[in-house]
Amino acid sequence: MKRTRIEFVCSSYEKKIIKIKAKKAGLKTADYCRKSALNKDIKAILTEEQVLLYRMLIKYHNNFKSIGNLIKKKEPGLFKLTTEVANEIKEHLTNFRK
Template sequence: MGRSNLEKEFDALEAAIHGWAKKNNVPITQEETEPTVTLSELTDEARNLKRNSVKNSRCVSVDTISPAPDGRREKKESFKGKTQLVKFRCTTYEKKLLLAKAKLCGLSLSEFLRRAAMEQATIERLSDEEIEIYQMLAKYHNNFKSIGNMFRKKSPKLTEMVYETAKQIKEHLKRFSK
């Protein structure tokens, strides 16, 4: 019986990893790594851990392992005070639509639905391109003001038109900031 495609892909991936490890002098197998440390080397006669006895790759004592992963504390704090679970039914299309709207606002689905239920405003986040355009618009406002100041004495009519354009840009930026 021939080997499956999955087995072939796995073997190819394993060969690629070993090739990369050999090229970059990174140990992969137990034989290539340093010998392991025994329990007797880590403890004294009374079986108490020796302080700073062994260092790991980050030069941190082995006995200073964090009791919880970094991400878990943050997640726990975000659920603080939220103990009740609310469920409702919707179609697949409705769920995808809700997920898309939540993503546009930069919120999780649950936070988006919570705000919608409490009738709080959910504002769509601007894309990087839109932010860049509004920054450029602010620069244009400053440039129009400078141009108006340059031609103030020579051409009052042109200056008035340029100031009006700058005023319109500023009004738009004020509406945007709200």
């Protein structure tokens, strides 16, 4: 497919913002503008710290699920509570990916 050039006028402030957003998404400025204009999803790249936090949340979710399964029959109230916490963590993990 042959590509053509499109240019648009913006202020230097707007240009800086576009460049910063493109960098956060791991895209070239032109690719960022193209995806934005075509209403495509543009997701920011996760920092190392965010990746570590994501992995930590996964471990917490798995731990609470395991604890819940261990006490399921002996402590139904505590099982319910640990399941709620695990589900809340799972919800945060789902939001993290968006």
